[in-house]
Amino acid sequence: MAHNLIDVSERAGVRYLHFSSDWVQGAMRIQRPNALELPYTREMMAGLLLREPPWPREALLIGLGPGSLAKFIYHQLPATKITVVEIDPQVEVVARLHFGLPDDPLRLRVLIGDGAAHMLAGDSRYDYILVDGFDKKARAGVLDTLPFYQACRSRLSDSGLLAVNLLGRERGFQASSQRISDAFDGRALVFPSCDSGNTIAFAAAGDPVDSSFDELIRRADQCRAASGLNLLPTIARLQVARRYQGDRLTI
Structure with a gap:
């Protein structure tokens, strides 16, 4: 079982989670505890641009951190059941004590264990x-x-x-994105890096993702109205990077 020295700090109205270093594992704006404070966490929810609601019904998170993604899904996507696999039990304790992770095992289940072992052993x-x-x-x-x-x-x-979540400025980033592409027979797309340097890769294996940018904008407007999450900057960066065929985004 992995254990980290966990630090919680606050600055300018934002609470941060660290693992015994300056590297931020997650953050929460105290006045908006269920919003996604860090840009890369907002980008990880860009799947909402790629599928029509009500989606997703079942979400799996590998890695809990302060619980930002779990809390957002819990509060903003009430039809979604959430399973989180976190290797360090201390992280769950800190997420509940300091970051307001909900205690609702019927909708939000936290499993303490190895994420890779969970994926390899189960069939859900x-x-x-x-x-x-x-x-x-x-x-x-x-x-x-x-x-x-x-x-x-x-x-x-x-x-x-x-x-x-790929750390786009780290060595090995290209190899990581290639492994994802290989696992999904090329049906993967790496979004342009966020300002933080984090880069999010998406992949699909079943129904194709095939959306015009007008459809993406419509879904972004719906998402913002329903949850406050603004994904229009993601669309703008995709357009600049031209990560699409013609006027369509396909995976």
């Missing part, structure tokens, strides 16, 4: 798998291997999507 299927697991040295370890990504593929539903 999920609509959205979000992978955001790193140690105190920003290493993903076995969570960034071809067998792990292949296991993720096998656990996706027909409408399923995988979202992976």
Whole structure:
């Protein structure tokens, strides 16, 4: 079982989670505890641009951190059941004590264990798998291997999507994105980096993602009205980077 020295700090109305280093594992604005404070966490929810609601019904999170993604899904997507796999039990305790992680095991289940082992051993299927697991040295370890990504593929539903937080400025980023592409037979797309340097990769194995940018904008407007999450900056960066065929985004 992995254990980290966990620090909680506050600055300018924002509470931060650290693993015994300056590297931020997550953040929460105290006045908006259920919003997504860090840009990369907002980008990890860009799957809402790629599928029509009500989606996802079942979400799996590998890595809890302060619980930002789990809380957002819990509060803003009430039809979604959430499973979180977190390797360090201390992280769950801190998320509940300091970051307001809800205690509702019927909708939000936290399993203490190894995320890769969970993927390789089970057979439950999920609509959205979000992978955001790193140690105190920003290493993903076995969570960034071809067998792990292949296991993720096998656990996706027909409408399923995988979202992976890649540290785009780190060495090995290109190899990581290639492993995801290989596991999904090329059906993967790396979004342009956020200002933080985090880069989010998406992959699909079942129903195709095939949306015009007008459709993406419509879904972004719906998402913002329903949850306050603004994904229009993501669309703008995709347009600048031209990560699409013609006027359509396809995976």
